[in-house]
Amino acid sequence: MSQNDSYIIRPSGVSKCTLVGAGPGDPELLTLKAVKAIQAATVLLVDDLVNEQILQHASPAARIVHVGKRGGCKSTPQAFIHQLMVHAVHDGENVVRLKGGDPFIFGRGGEETQHLREAGIEVCVINGITSGLAALTSLGAPLTHREHAHGVVFVTGHAKCGDQGTDWRQLAATARDAKLTLVIYMGVRGAETIQNELLTGLPGNTPVAIIENASMPYQRQALTQLDQLTLTLQKSGLQSPSILVVGDVVKACAQIIQIDQNDPTAPTLPLHANM
Incomplete structure (x- = not known):
């Protein structure tokens, strides 16, 4: 196995980050798996287009951080979002990156997954209905x-x-x-x-x-x-x-x-x- 592939093998119980698709907006279009992940999160990094009603599923003790990204508007730099995810995972948090639509359809989920894996962090992806x-x-x-x-x-x-x-x-x-x-x-x-x-x-x-x-x-x-x-x-x-x-x-x-x-x-x- 090459050095570049070493991050694929992870010890049991390694920290992880879950990328969750929040769907197109209607909170009733969330999947059950997405709801469970949101409920279990201790930190949620939330996109701008995520319906606020979806956050009602989060634990009252969870920390919610809005990291908006919308074309033509003031946006959170992607590199800063990467840092937030990695630091929160290393702090032992159960991190959910909550994204509008589906994480892997124009949601930069591929970039975030790659960055997390390169940092030695396990990534779980929960699909959402794309707009x-x-x-x-x-x-x-x-x-x-x-x-x-x-x-x-x-x-x-x-x-x-x-x-x-x-x-x-x-x-x-x-x-x-x-x-x-x-x-x-x-x-x-x-x-x-x-x-x-x-x-x-x-x-x-x-x-x-x-x-x-x-x-x-x-x-x-x-x-x-x-x-x-x-x-x-x-x-x-x-x-x-x-x-x-x-x-x-x-x-x-x-x-x-x-x-x-x-x-x-x-x-x-x-x-x-x-x-």
Whole structure:
């Protein structure tokens, strides 16, 4: 075994840190395993987008540290979060890193796991429902469909500083040819570029759903089409955190909304439609 692999072997009873997915926001979407981990924690390092109601599961004696990270806002440096986790574990704490959505889907869980393991700390990961799934589900539509979408791509619209980012033109061509749904996280700020680049490979009338604060009581959404994406964002006032869903599966949302509008007894969601 090489020196670089030595951290894989750990003695019994070694300190550990648990990365817990808090889900998209709705506290009822927590897994039972997540609840148990939160209840057992003595220190919780909590992301900005985690619903405060979820912290009701924490022990009254637990120390809660908010380490917010949100694009365009003042954020806790990732290196500082790494230090907090390692120091708390070394102090003998039962540490839970509570993250919005799923730790391993655009939650920097991979970076944190790597850092902890390099520090000789055992890492446990508890998955959570990612907002990219919850967003379109909240409108009654699927991400895949045997006739309309043979797969789904989760992609970030926010590139790391100095990184060229997603090749939207290539992705558009692939989505068109393979019939894929595109689920774009953190795409509001770069929506104009994303729209223009995707239009090189996808038709202008490709359906798009924009869902802000997915699964929360104050969720807002809009249905539009690709060549109207930027204009719809401007008119609707939808902001981050929002999920952009691009693909034919979004048509199911319009069908459901139309049925609801024809039935005055059916509950409807507030919706800005531009399809």
